[in-house]
Amino acid sequence: MADTAQAIPERSNATSTFDVENPATGEVIATLPVSGRDEIEATVNACREAQRQWAALSFSQRGKMLKRFRDHLIDHKDEIAETISRENGKPLAECYSNELFYTCESIGFWAKNAIRFLADKQETPRLLKTKKAYSTYKPRGVIGMITPWNFPLVLTVGEAIPALMAGNGVVLKPSEITPLTVVLCCRLAEESGLPPGLLTYVTGLGQTGADLIDFVDMVSFTGSVETGRKIQIKCAEQLKPTTMELGGKDPAIVCADANLERAVNGCVWGSMTNAGQVCISIERAYVHEKIYDEFVSELVNRVEKLRQGHGHEDTDLGPMTFPKQLEKVEHHVESAKRDGAKVLTGGKRSTAKSGYWYEPTVLVDVTEDMEIMRDETFGPVIAVRKVKNDAEALALANDSRYGLSASVWSRDKAGATNIARRIEAGGVCVNDHMIHMLIPEVPMGGVKESGLGRRHGAEGITKYCHQQTIVVDRFGTSKEPTWYPLPKGIKGMLRRGLNLIYRSGWKNRLLGG
Numbered sequence: 309m310a311d312t313a314q315a316i317p318e319r320s321n322a323t324s325t326f327d328v329e330n331p332a333t334g335e336v337i338a339t340l341p342v343s344g345r346d347e348i349e350a351t352v353n354a355c356r357e358a359q360r361q362w363a364a365l366s367f368s369q370r371g372k373m374l375k376r377f378r379d380h381l382i383d384h385k386d387e388i389a390e391t392i393s394r395e396n397g398k399p400l401a402e403c404y405s406n407e408l409f410y411t412c413e414s415i416g417f418w419a420k421n422a423i424r425f426l427a428d429k430q431e432t433p434r435l436l437k438t439k440k441a442y443s444t445y446k447p448r449g450v451i452g453m454i455t456p457w458n459f460p461l462v463l464t465v466g467e468a469i470p471a472l473m474a475g476n477g478v479v480l481k482p483s484e485i486t487p488l489t490v491v492l493c494c495r496l497a498e499e500s501g502l503p504p505g506l507l508t509y510v511t512g513l514g515q516t517g518a519d520l521i522d523f524v525d526m527v528s529f530t531g532s533v534e535t536g537r538k539i540q541i542k543c544a545e546q547l548k549p550t551t552m553e554l555g556g557k558d559p560a561i562v563c564a565d566a567n568l569e570r571a572v573n574g575c576v577w578g579s580m581t582n583a584g585q586v587c588i589s590i591e592r593a594y595v596h597e598k599i600y601d602e603f604v605s606e607l608v609n610r611v612e613k614l615r616q617g618h619g620h621e622d623t624d625l626g627p628m629t630f631p632k633q634l635e636k637v638e639h640h641v642e643s644a645k646r647d648g649a650k651v652l653t654g655g656k657r658s659t660a661k662s663g664y665w666y667e668p669t670v671l672v673d674v675t676e677d678m679e680i681m682r683d684e685t686f687g688p689v690i691a692v693r694k695v696k697n698d699a700e701a702l703a704l705a706n707d708s709r710y711g712l713s714a715s716v717w718s719r720d721k722a723g724a725t726n727i728a729r730r731i732e733a734g735g736v737c738v739n740d741h742m743i744h745m746l747i748p749e750v751p752m753g754g755v756k757e758s759g760l761g762r763r764h765g766a767e768g769i770t771k772y773c774h775q776q777t778i779v780v781d782r783f784g785t786s787k788e789p790t791w792y793p794l795p796k797g798i799k800g801m802l803r804r805g806l807n808l809i810y811r812s813g814w815k816n817r818l819l820g821g
């Protein structure tokens with residue numbers, strides 16, 4: 309994993325560039341071009357060409373080709389894992405577990421199930437029985453996928469799979485912080501036999517993402533609320549469909565009867581994995597007063613044992629991915645401290661190494677007016693608050709502009725599920741956290757400011773389609789009763805028809821109720 313700077317890829321004649329760093333060392337590992345409008349337009353046009361042929365294939369043919377791509381990804385798993393770790397900082401084990409497993413499973417799931425969600429559906433009209441009616445799903449065309457840096461494979465190639473299975477082409481605009489995984493995987497896609505240009509990318513900063521919007525048919529965005537809002541406004545002006553997977557501030561509710569050991573272990577993992585840089589990280593824990601002291605003491609104990617180090621070392625968590633993120637975490641913790649919060653462990657940068665390191669941190673004595681309880685922190689920090697009962701925990705959990713995911717920890721599964729149903733979040737786990745992300749059968753997404761639309765489940769693929777309705781006349785009579793010339797007495801017939809059909813015994817015979 310030597311940090312050698314890479315040259316600008318040849319495909320671009322861009323005049324400006326940006327650097328990609330290894331967050332564990334701060335060294336520049338690559339310099340990439342900022343794609344200009346001409347290059348973006350040419351990339352989308354080439355993608356559109358490839359997409360037309362791709363859309364003509366059957367689901368089974370597309371599935372087979374994507375599975376060949378999966379084989380090629382697995383052949384290159386080490387190169388992919390190292391690339392992710394080098395640009396994002398996460399431990400190699402997480403690159404295999406979360407990133408590669410998710411993406412391979414995504415291919416298997418959508419290759420098998422796309423047809424189930426997208427097959428033509430025939431309906432029998434209640435009233436107009438002389439017509440046959442079908443609804444069909446058609447690909448939207450080219451999807452522009454603008455993505456963040458915390459999961460360089462899952463949120464790019466992983467999210468592209470349902471769009472591809474639906475017959476679309478995909479142009480990725482990976483985060484400027486972690487674009488190398490996408491560059492590598494798009495090359496692997498082409499090598500595996502996917503049509504050249506079908507799964508492709510442009511590189512650059514925010515402006516590149518903004519420019520991409522002008523050329524594509526739909527925008528799939530994962531990122532911050534602030535950027536999501538800007539993209540939503542731009543797409544509204546162009547009447548382009550969007551899907552928005554945005555930020556979160558996940559609460560964990562730990563009930564008095566929780567299996568303490570599991571709850572503590574789950575909260576450590578749920579808050580520290582990927583150095584807390586997960587949209588569905590636990591950032592707030594509301595713990596029942598009966599078990600609060602024991603919970604906090606065990607939590608601190610486990611957090612202090614976490615091993616923080618370079619991705620390729622035997623390590624639990626890596627550095628923060630880039631300086632701005634480190635500064636944000638530092639700012640949240642410092643401001644909470646000033647407002648009266650107490651740091652039980654961590655609470656500062658680690659200065660022993662070069663790179664962007666923040667110590668795993670447990671905060672207590674927090675209140676809801678603190679920034680650390682209101683805004684997404686996105687770092688290795690868990691803030692714990694004591695509550696009197698479940699009702700108080702629920703009220704505090706819901707007192708947020710975010711609503712991405714949450715968890716409830718209790719031995720009473722039915723009671724916990726009942727609490728889960730009352731949490732204002734797109735997904736809630738009982739005695740687990742964020743695991744719904746790895747179950748593509750069920751929808752995942754946010755409410756409130758955490759997003760619009762869902763990945764996974766039926767909506768995870770139908771969102772990449774528009775629906776077309778086809779109605780076929782069954783009998784071929786010379787004209788319909790309401791066509792011209794209107795038959796004499798039609799008004800009276802229609803008036804009588806209303807009574808006959810909706811008020812008499814005919815209602816059941818004609819309409820089935």
Ligand code: NAD
Binds near residue numbers: 454459
């Ligand atoms: P970000 O919003 O800063 O950037 C995301 C992407 O948008 C980047 O590729 C960036 O270049 C691009 N961009 C920036 N300005 C743009 C503009 N005006 N027009 C078009 N594109 C623009 O987010 P980030 O810091 O990369 O990612 C972290 C955020 O992502 C967190 O809030 C996190 O919660 C969220 N996230 C959400 C999910 C989810 O599934 N809900 C998953 C992962 C991350």
